[in-house]
Amino acid sequence: MAETILSARNLDFYYGETHALKDICLDIPEHNITALIGPSGCGKSTFLRTINRMNDLIEGVRVTGSLTYRGAEIYAPDRDVTELRKNIGMVFQKPNPFPMSIYDNVAYGPRTHGIRAKAKLDDIVERSLRDAAIWDEVKDRLKKNALGLSGGQQQRLCIARALAVKPDVLLMDESTSALDPISTSRIEDLAMELKKDYTIVIVTHNMQQAVRISDRTAFFLLGELIEFGDTEKMFSQPEDRRTEDYITGRFG
Amino acid sequence: MRRKLYEIVGRTLLYGCAAVTAGLLLFLAGYILFRGIGGISWRFLSTAESVIHGTVGILPAIKNTVFVILVSLAAALPLGVGAAVYLTEYARNRRFVAAVEFASETLAGIPSIIYALVGVILFCTALKLQKTLLAGSLTLAIMILPTIIRSTQESLKTVPVSYREGALGLGSGKWHMIRTVVLPSSIDGIVTGCILAVGRVVGESAVLMYTAGMSMAMQSFSIDRLAGASGATLTVALYHYAKENADFAVAFSIAAILLILTVIINFSASFLGRKLKELTYG
Ligand SMILES: Nc1ncnc2c1ncn2[C@@H]1O[C@H](COP(=O)(O)OP(=O)(O)O)[C@@H](O)[C@H]1O
Ligand SMILES: [Mg+2]
Numbered sequence: 001m002a003e004t005i006l007s008a009r010n011l012d013f014y015y016g017e018t019h020a021l022k023d024i025c026l027d028i029p030e031h032n033i034t035a036l037i038g039p040s041g042c043g044k045s046t047f048l049r050t051i052n053r054m055n056d057l058i059e060g061v062r063v064t065g066s067l068t069y070r071g072a073e074i075y076a077p078d079r080d081v082t083e084l085r086k087n088i089g090m091v092f093q094k095p096n097p098f099p100m101s102i103y104d105n106v107a108y109g110p111r112t113h114g115i116r117a118k119a120k121l122d123d124i125v126e127r128s129l130r131d132a133a134i135w136d137e138v139k140d141r142l143k144k145n146a147l148g149l150s151g152g153q154q155q156r157l158c159i160a161r162a163l164a165v166k167p168d169v170l171l172m173d174e175s176t177s178a179l180d181p182i183s184t185s186r187i188e189d190l191a192m193e194l195k196k197d198y199t200i201v202i203v204t205h206n207m208q209q210a211v212r213i214s215d216r217t218a219f220f221l222l223g224e225l226i227e228f229g230d231t232e233k234m235f236s237q238p239e240d241r242r243t244e245d246y247i248t249g250r251f252g
Numbered sequence: 253m254r255r256k257l258y259e260i261v262g263r264t265l266l267y268g269c270a271a272v273t274a275g276l277l278l279f280l281a282g283y284i285l286f287r288g289i290g291g292i293s294w295r296f297l298s299t300a301e302s303v304i305h306g307t308v309g310i311l312p313a314i315k316n317t318v319f320v321i322l323v324s325l326a327a328a329l330p331l332g333v334g335a336a337v338y339l340t341e342y343a344r345n346r347r348f349v350a351a352v353e354f355a356s357e358t359l360a361g362i363p364s365i366i367y368a369l370v371g372v373i374l375f376c377t378a379l380k381l382q383k384t385l386l387a388g389s390l391t392l393a394i395m396i397l398p399t400i401i402r403s404t405q406e407s408l409k410t411v412p413v414s415y416r417e418g419a420l421g422l423g424s425g426k427w428h429m430i431r432t433v434v435l436p437s438s439i440d441g442i443v444t445g446c447i448l449a450v451g452r453v454v455g456e457s458a459v460l461m462y463t464a465g466m467s468m469a470m471q472s473f474s475i476d477r478l479a480g481a482s483g484a485t486l487t488v489a490l491y492h493y494a495k496e497n498a499d500f501a502v503a504f505s506i507a508a509i510l511l512i513l514t515v516i517i518n519f520s521a522s523f524l525g526r527k528l529k530e531l532t533y534g
Contacts, residue, residue, distance in 0.1 A: 054421065086423030096414035098433055108432070109422040158418070165422055 002029040005169065005199050006051060011065040013046055015058065020046045022223045023065070028216075033191060033200045035214035035231065037207060039246065042220040044203040048171050050074075051201070052088040053081050069169070086113060089167035093174045095154035097146035097161070102129075102138050105146045105157055109165035124164050132160035133190050152183025159190065163198075170194065172202040176209070188213050207247055211235055219243045281511060288508025291501050297509075300470035308502050310509070312470045313489040316385055319478050320460070320485050321453050321517065323389035324396060325446060331393075332400030333435075333442060339401070340408045341430055353405070356398035364452075364459050367395040371463040386479040388464025392456060396449035403448065407441020408434060436529055443525035447518050454514055457487045466492060486510050 006028040013021035020043045028034050036044040049055045050067060053074065067074045074084060086109075097105050106125045115121060125142070129135040134156040138149070146157055155175060162170060172191070176184040191200055191213055204210050210217050211231060218228040219240075227234060227243045238244040299309030335352075343349045371391025381387040411434045419429040465482030468489060484492060486506055494503035 052421065054417065057417070057420070082423045082425050084423075085421055090417075090421040092414065092417060092421075094414060096412075096418045098415055098418060099437060108419070108424075112419075112422060112424045112428055112432075161418075161422065 002031055004028065005030040005070060006201070007066075007068045008047075009066040009068075011047075011050070011067050012063070013043070013050055013055070014062040015046075016060045020223050021050070024225045026218060026225055026228055028199065028201060030199050031195055031197075032215040033195050033202060033213050035210035035217045036201065036203045036220060037205075037210050037217060037246075038220035038226075040205075043223045044220055045173050047220070048090075048173050048201060048203050051169070051171060052085050052090055053079075054085075054090065056081065086165050087167055088169045088171060089162035089165060090171045090173070091155070091158050091162055091175045094178050095151055095158050097149070097154050097157050099145065099147055101143045102146045102149070102157060103142040106160050106164050109161060113165060128160040128164040129157075131163050131194070132156045133186060133193075134160060150183075152179050152186065155179060155183065155187060156190070159187070163194075167198065169199045169201065172200065174203050174205060177205060184209075207235075219246060221246070284504060284507045284511055287501075288504035288506070291505035292508065296505065301468045308493075308499075310486065310489055310506060312468060313484050313486045313506070314509070314513075315478065316464075316483040317454065317485040317487075317513070319385055320389045320392060320464070321450055323386065323479070324392040324453050325449065327390060327393035328396050328400055328449065329446065332397050332445070333404050335397075336401045336404035336408060337430060337435070340405050341426070341434070353402075356401050360398035360402060364395060364456055367391055368459040368462040370394065371459060376463055383463060383465040383482045384480055385464050385483055388460045388485075389479075391459050391463045392453050395456070395459065396452055399449050399452065400442075400445045403445030404438065404442050407438040407444075410441070411437045439525045439529045443521050447521050450517050450521070451514065454485075454510060454517075455487060456485075457491050460485055460488050461491070464488075468492070486513070 004027045006026075008024045008026045011021055011024040011026075012019070024047065036047060038044055046055065050063060051069070051074065055061050055063075063075050069084070069088065073079065098108060100108075103125055106128050107121045110121060110124050115124070126135065126139075129138060134153060137153060138157070146154065149157060155178075159170075159175075176187050179187070188209065191202065194200060195215075202209075202214065214231045216229065217231045217234045219226045219234070219238075219242075221242055227238060227240045229239075234243065235247055238247060295307065296309055297314070298311055299307065300312050301308050301310075339349050339352055368391065371387060371394070375381045375387040375390050376383055379387075381390075415433050415437065416429060419433045420426070424432070464485070466484045466488055467482050468484055486509060490503050490506040490510070493499045493506065
């Protein structure tokens with residue numbers, strides 16, 4: 001069993017009065033793909049966004065309980081959030097490249113963290129684009145605006161942009177839901193390739209996707225974690241009745 | 253049938269509105285140019301008025317106008333953009349923000365003569381600048397501040413959340429995110445604000461008559477000497493010729509120059525905006 005990298009203990013999350021996560025206990029192992037599944041509104045995105053503290057942007061939210069990254073509390077008062085987000089990268093549902101050149105998109109993170117040398121940046125940009133399996137498609141137009149790429153390319157660019165800051169964990173929130181099947185399968189292949197070096201947590205609506213790429217699956221329902229375990233086992237012999245109902249398509 | 257008639261009438265009315273508006277504007281611009289262009293000569297543009305020779309020249313007014321535009325923008329732009337960024341991106345107190353927004357909307361609409369009073373009391377008297385181009389420019393800076401704040405705010409609000417999340421998600425700090433992603437995406441709106449502001453500055457006469465004076469004399473070309481001098485801008489000069497001398501030929505020539513100047517300034521503002529965007533986006 002790989003080492004635990006993210007660990008939630010009795011984690012509760014509130015949007016004002018809305019109790020969006022209830023008493024979550026969950027250990028995410030390193031160099032694995034962990035899938036979060038469940039019907040819409042069950043708190044998958046909320047959980048994902050507590051991990052890199054993206055929820056801090058929303059007013060009136062409250063977190064209680066413990067959530068640790070490599071043993072250190074993510075919500076510790078003295079936590080450096082920018083450092084945390086550098087380590088825990090995120091790819092969003094809709095591709096969101098900045099309206100600048102492909103090169104500058106990928107170089108954005110490294111520049112933010114103080115890398116200025118042209119040669120070094122060139123190197124990071126190329127390596128990140130290669131790792132995100134998009135280098136061949138864009139190598140001749142690095143100076144072109146990223147908004148000119150197709151949706152699937154934009155999403156891979158966003159993955160490259162996230163990889164460029166050398167994160168440790170990569171969070172993906174339904175990152176293929178806006179894409180066509182070919183782009184989706186490219187990104188799935190990519191995720192399986194990347195788990196050698198990164199820990200990946202994905203939110204997905206698509207159960208086939210969870211089965212295809214994840215090692216472990218967490219099933220959420222109405223803010224509760226119902227079941228968490230080995231993906232193959234969960235989809236063949238779910239322990240909880242509600243999990244079974246969900247994966248056999250009886251609701252949601 | 254009725255439905256179709258309804259559509260046709262609607263479209264015709266709208267077309268009419270557009271045609272009348274465009275026609276009026278074209279007529280106005282054409283008429284001003286037609287009456288004014290004839291009086292514009294090299295001497296008119298490159299000399300000052302000379303009582304001895306009985307000639308009219310508006311070089312001082314052109315210089316004064318450019319000075320007033322640049323100085324008022326230089327003062328109001330950083331202040332206004334800074335305030336707008338604070339209000340939209342940082343301020344947590346909703347009430348405070350709403351109050352400031354309401355105040356700046358109101359201030360953007362009040363008659364300029366009120367700003368003239370403020371300018372006279374604050375800059376000319378209290379700060380002892382007297383009736384100078386500097387006092388006039390600073391008064392105008394206060395006058396255009398609300399316009400710049402409002403247009404910058406509107407444009408900041410249109411920057412998609414996804415850009416902000418993208419930047420923050422990479423470990424960017426808030427100010428870094430604003431400087432590198434949000435502000436560059438808002439440049440268009442800021443430029444629009446500047447163009448509106450320049451329009452108000454160029455068109456202003458009341459404020460400047462009280463705070464910058466009406467001298468038509470030639471001043472030095474150096475910025476510091478200009479700042480301390482009193483002088484008329486083109487609009488004030490226009491007023492002077494039309495009202496005091498009833499010299500409409502000169503007034504129309506000045507009007508034509510104002511028109512051309514405004515067009516040039518607006519084009520350069522958009523051009524600069526585009527360049528700036530390219531620069532920050534690399
Ligand atoms: N910004 C927000 N403010 C208030 N409530 C929210 C916000 N975002 C999500 N919620 C609520 O939290 C719950 C979980 O939402 P979410 O995590 O987005 O679900 P999922 O990603 O599983 O579809 C839902 O009931 C949703 O309405
Ligand atoms: Mg979601």
